[in-house]
Amino acid sequence: MGLWEEHIRKVVPYVPGEQPQGDRVIKLNTNENPYPPAPGVIKALREMNPELLRRYPDPSACQLKETLAGYCHLGTDNIFVGVGSDDVLGMAFLTFFNSGKPILFPDVTYSFYPVWADLFGIPYETVKVTGAFEILPEDYRRECGGIVFPNPNAPTGICLPLSQVEDIVRQNQDVVVIVDEAYIDFGGESARNLIHRYENLLVVQTFSKSRSMAGMRIGYAMGSRKLIKAMEDVKYSYNSYTMNYASIVLGAAAVRDDQYFKETVGKIIETRERAKGKFAGLGFSGTDSRTNFLFVSHERVPAAEIFRALRERQIYVRYFPVPRLDQYLRVTVGTDDEMEEMFGFLETYLDS
Amino acid sequence: MGLWEEHIRKVVPYVPGEQPQGDRVIKLNTNENPYPPAPGVIKALREMNPELLRRYPDPSACQLKETLAGYCHLGTDNIFVGVGSDDVLGMAFLTFFNSGKPILFPDVTYSFYPVWADLFGIPYETVKVTGAFEILPEDYRRECGGIVFPNPNAPTGICLPLSQVEDIVRQNQDVVVIVDEAYIDFGGESARNLIHRYENLLVVQTFSKSRSMAGMRIGYAMGSRKLIKAMEDVKYSYNSYTMNYASIVLGAAAVRDDQYFKETVGKIIETRERAKGKFAGLGFSGTDSRTNFLFVSHERVPAAEIFRALRERQIYVRYFPVPRLDQYLRVTVGTDDEMEEMFGFLETYLDS
Numbered sequence: 001m002g003l004w005e006e007h008i009r010k011v012v013p014y015v016p017g018e019q020p021q022g023d024r025v026i027k028l029n030t031n032e033n034p035y036p037p038a039p040g041v042i043k044a045l046r047e048m049n050p051e052l053l054r055r056y057p058d059p060s061a062c063q064l065k066e067t068l069a070g071y072c073h074l075g076t077d078n079i080f081v082g083v084g085s086d087d088v089l090g091m092a093f094l095t096f097f098n099s100g101k102p103i104l105f106p107d108v109t110y111s112f113y114p115v116w117a118d119l120f121g122i123p124y125e126t127v128k129v130t131g132a133f134e135i136l137p138e139d140y141r142r143e144c145g146g147i148v149f150p151n152p153n154a155p156t157g158i159c160l161p162l163s164q165v166e167d168i169v170r171q172n173q174d175v176v177v178i179v180d181e182a183y184i185d186f187g188g189e190s191a192r193n194l195i196h197r198y199e200n201l202l203v204v205q206t207f208s209k210s211r212s213m214a215g216m217r218i219g220y221a222m223g224s225r226k227l228i229k230a231m232e233d234v235k236y237s238y239n240s241y242t243m244n245y246a247s248i249v250l251g252a253a254a255v256r257d258d259q260y261f262k263e264t265v266g267k268i269i270e271t272r273e274r275a276k277g278k279f280a281g282l283g284f285s286g287t288d289s290r291t292n293f294l295f296v297s298h299e300r301v302p303a304a305e306i307f308r309a310l311r312e313r314q315i316y317v318r319y320f321p322v323p324r325l326d327q328y329l330r331v332t333v334g335t336d337d338e339m340e341e342m343f344g345f346l347e348t349y350l351d352s
Numbered sequence: 353m354g355l356w357e358e359h360i361r362k363v364v365p366y367v368p369g370e371q372p373q374g375d376r377v378i379k380l381n382t383n384e385n386p387y388p389p390a391p392g393v394i395k396a397l398r399e400m401n402p403e404l405l406r407r408y409p410d411p412s413a414c415q416l417k418e419t420l421a422g423y424c425h426l427g428t429d430n431i432f433v434g435v436g437s438d439d440v441l442g443m444a445f446l447t448f449f450n451s452g453k454p455i456l457f458p459d460v461t462y463s464f465y466p467v468w469a470d471l472f473g474i475p476y477e478t479v480k481v482t483g484a485f486e487i488l489p490e491d492y493r494r495e496c497g498g499i500v501f502p503n504p505n506a507p508t509g510i511c512l513p514l515s516q517v518e519d520i521v522r523q524n525q526d527v528v529v530i531v532d533e534a535y536i537d538f539g540g541e542s543a544r545n546l547i548h549r550y551e552n553l554l555v556v557q558t559f560s561k562s563r564s565m566a567g568m569r570i571g572y573a574m575g576s577r578k579l580i581k582a583m584e585d586v587k588y589s590y591n592s593y594t595m596n597y598a599s600i601v602l603g604a605a606a607v608r609d610d611q612y613f614k615e616t617v618g619k620i621i622e623t624r625e626r627a628k629g630k631f632a633g634l635g636f637s638g639t640d641s642r643t644n645f646l647f648v649s650h651e652r653v654p655a656a657e658i659f660r661a662l663r664e665r666q667i668y669v670r671y672f673p674v675p676r677l678d679q680y681l682r683v684t685v686g687t688d689d690e691m692e693e694m695f696g697f698l699e700t701y702l703d704s
Contacts, residue, residue: 002525002526002551002552002578003525003526003527004448004498004525004526004527004528004551004552005578005582006451007448007449007450007451007497007527008447008448008450008582009446009447009448009450009582009586011585011586011588011589012589013584013585013586013587013588013589014588014589014592015588016408016411016588016592016593019407019408019410019411027407030408032406032407032408033406034406035406036402036403036405036406037402037403037405037406041402041405042402045397045400045402046398048397050388050389050393050394050397051388051389052567053388053389053393053564053565053566053567053568053602054384054385054386054387054388054389054564054565054566054567055371055379055382055384055566055567056368056371056382056384056560056566056567057566057567057569058371059368059371083435083591083593083594083596084591084593086590086591086592086593087590087591087594090590090591094361095360095361096356096359096360096361097359098359098360098361099358099359115589116589116590118589119586119589119590145359146356173354173355173356174354174355174356175355175356175359176356199354199356200354200356208408212405212406213405213406214405214406214407214408214409214593215404215405215406215407215408215409215596215597215598216405216596216597216598217409217593217594217595217596226354226357230357230360230361232365233363233365234361234363234365234471235365236363236365236366236367236368237363237364237365237366237467237468237470237471238438238439238442238468238471239435239436239438239439239442240366240368240438241368241435241436241438241566241569242435242439242569243569244435244567244568244569244596244598244599245567245568246567246568246596246598246599247596247598250405
């Protein structure tokens, strides 16, 4: 072993969901949108001028920021864009969580939070959710180095009302509070309007779920000018040009095509609500998800067994073999046809 | 001022080169390639299936890695890809430079190195280049936490012969040595074949210069399996999906179109060599650049004045108002027409 190996940064890397290939696969395991990107995005792709690729992209990604700013009724200096919301969240951890005090996040939540904390040497404490997986704002009234939580939460799908999000922000004005709204478009109320009242609030969203653009890697944060400026400074100290030309152009086109966005999000919500009834009819119970996935547990059959049975049938869902979650499956809301096929299989399987 | 502001990471961000807009602008300031991307890239863009954008891209960017591995006669596990070579270099700093001892790099070099060191709290010492801007391998024989240097160096364009690069690597096998070969395709000899002999050598290259794809943000590193695995672990701890679908597909297409690559690189080298003669004829002296830029100083007129005069004429070159460099201009090699226009102006200007 070379001496240089002693000084490698030690990490336990995040393991992304499986990406099975094949035409017969039904992929309900990574919360992708079952519908293609908006017609406006496809048109923008077809019209993209490849000559421009020889040039550096606009480091400030103005076109994308301006379109988002118009859509969200914010200034461009209230918006930070990055390579998916993971890049945005990682950059926010690096920028804001330097006090030496532990940051707080729920014990059942997005599994990347402890990974970033470990990577950047940020101490953290997890806060227990209730037996019904609920986040209680009063549990976040304590000294800390910062707070981050998803709303709706993952993998539970439970959404806090805006008043409770505001309660957490208001009680913690000495630290930065990050609300990770990856799934907010599927039925929650965004905290983004609160950024005018709370300088310490950062709201993070993504194009990967509701905008059908996981493949383009576009995420963004909204916050006070001071917060955004601090993140921009750190970003420019790491990589000035994070957003490539294609993601800037296609991202802006996605935001402009608002009708398609509303239609497809509406369809996913309808499919989800029908799926809740069907799961219940098959003996599953679950949370009242406000996301594009369901979080369900069967009254009789262990989740691990159902997971394997589905997988053999080429139907992929997500199973987390960890305490508290190991009786649950996280099932992405697919098209009606995909859901029919899954429910058809489950009916026969659970009946046998 | 909120208390939270006290714990923002303090940085002095890197300032990227100006990106002036307009049809009449001659842009010789950011070392972009004057030729469009390869026909194979344009074809791949036209044939891209937008439906696939709804899915997450392959987190390991296999298609791109395999194409690069074939081209470089390496294994895919010898290759790391990132969002431009800045992302790759930043990730390498974060992964390898954790010993607490100062890392070394030349005092005249790429201005991002001290920025990453500051961002990640890595101590560093700069090593003086000679009066003729040369890097001397013997200056790097000392205890340190790691070494990074560009070859050819920026903004001087001077290229070390491979034997001297190997000397630096051989003398420092207890630390990771990063050779930043952003400009190697324009006339230097890559150190990439040395990775089989030196486990501690990381060679970084980019698609932004010789492959005309600055707009797509693609960089890569080549190294021993151990080095690459360590970087992958850190990358998966920050952002699993850094390369978007378009960059994977178009990047692979660029590598496959080798004939176009060789033709355009050959043209740039020819233009550069002619430009050296013309600059000399106008009273400039400079380094023997092996890159796609020239580094020149006029015998009589201060560089800052020439810079401003060119700029008024909408011809943008790069000027660094810092000690040792402030008598030089860095001029990107453009098309023959662009260079003619610049030389035409300089002739009149210097004559007056």
